[in-house]
Amino acid sequence: MTRLIRSELLKIRTVWSTWVLAGVVVLTTSGFGLLIAYAPRRRALRDLLVPSGSPRWFDGVFRPMGIAQTLALVVGVLIVTGEYRHKTVTPTLLAEPRRGRVTAAKLVVAATAGLTLGVITAVSGLGLGYLLVATGHGTAGIMLTEYRLVLPGDLGAAVLFALYGVGLGALLKSQVPALVSGLTFTIVVEPIVTGVLPTVGEYMPGQAAMALLGSAARSGGFGGGGSLQLLPWWGGVLVLLAYGVVLSVAGSLTTLRSDVT
């Protein structure tokens, strides 16, 4: 199993998409870091971003972990579907014909990648924020002072989103449908469902991830409005874990019998 995991790690390190995603994380989070530092002084920009002019708007904007989670989902999907897309699944399964083990190794590697993306996000986004504040170029918002409290939850959510991506990939196998359905669900379907049926929304991946942030999220400081209905943090972990594991198992079960042609 260790060898299989090492091989899967090698595979994601040796394709450019992994590094592009890491680059996207660094660029977007530093971009937001700069916004935080400068936007409050630029009235026009602030009004453009948040017309309502909420005094705490930047806390909502600056949630770089949302990016980490979304990209962790993408990495998870790519780890599985890339094999079908480039037909490397044949050599992979020739070397290790026990398909459940291959999926298990991919889950481990996806978790590692999710965590790495989360750490990169924290370092690049928050690091830049601190740097700007320290050099007197910005104001320290709630984000910078309290972020340490929610960091574990956000990192955990990135890990779990990567597992969820592997599950989606294992089930759908085809890259574009898996990416589109995963992203559409998180970005479009989930906010609608959450808005209309908050009790159902709690169990959706994004809201479950929010639950991981614990009291900080409930207080409304992160991700907007204080009216969030969320599961307890451990409930969020379980729900996200279930997405990853249930989808992966379902995917593996169908893969176990499906034909690789």
Next chain:
Amino acid sequence: MTAPLEVRGLTKRFGHVLAVDDLSFTVEPGRVTGFLGPNGAGKTTTLRMLLGLVTPTQGSALVNGVPYRSLPDPTATVGAVLEASGVHPARTARNHLRAVATVSGIGMARIDEVLGLVGLADAADRAAGGFSLGMRQRLELARALLGDPVILILDEPANGLDPQGIAWLRDFLRHFASEGKVVLVSSHLLAEASQTVDDVVILSGGRLAAQGTLESLLEQGSKKEVLVRTPDRARLLEVLAAAGMPATAEGDLVAVADATAEAVGPVMAAERIVVHEMTSSAESLEDLFFTLTEGQEFQSPTGPPLAGPPPPEGQP
């Protein structure tokens, strides 16, 4: 003794398509076995079932008596290259092999060894996206050889290879088999395969059409023919007629029907006729293949139709 490769009552249905139909055959060590049949005959599907990639609808496909998935060390047992077996375009040749070597606990030195063997040593650190079809075939062959397997399964390996590559592969397979190992190689081009294989398993419409040694298959040839290229056509026709061998001129060749090179050769030698080229049975081989496979199309997507040039002199 269990055969290294054994297919028994193997059947595969894809929806309405019956791709493989109650197929049984075994493959012996120490010989190159050609797995032949026109496009769509079910060759790739059969090989994929042998390798645990496609689940049979019925029957069994066994390696050393067990399903591929139960092999303790698959990479050291079977090396396989399948059609549509892929290489990630962004990955270098070396990293493509490292992924498999890592899983199978194979040392990095072996990677350089197999890359050298297939003539890719200089391209080891180039991304495979820039490789030609032939180079990707070689890389996949290198991947199959990583574990130093005793069984080699190659699906249409000649595709994309240049003539030198094909000649090299032929020698390689012959050498591999001569060490007592097992070679199963599929092809839809009989003429090409006939120069490499000892045994044949011929498939048509998913069913076994013929099995045996290439020689025995040739014996069955319905029409034996010897073709002679000579500047002395007119005289050769006379001489052969006198010897009771009816012959006809076909272009710049003389075709002797129902004859063997062994019979025609001495007659020409006795009459001191200059011969530039003599081939035998090439036509009958193609005809036989055609008959066995019930006249299905032999168009290859990349190459010319099967009725290509006759094999070189001295080869049946």
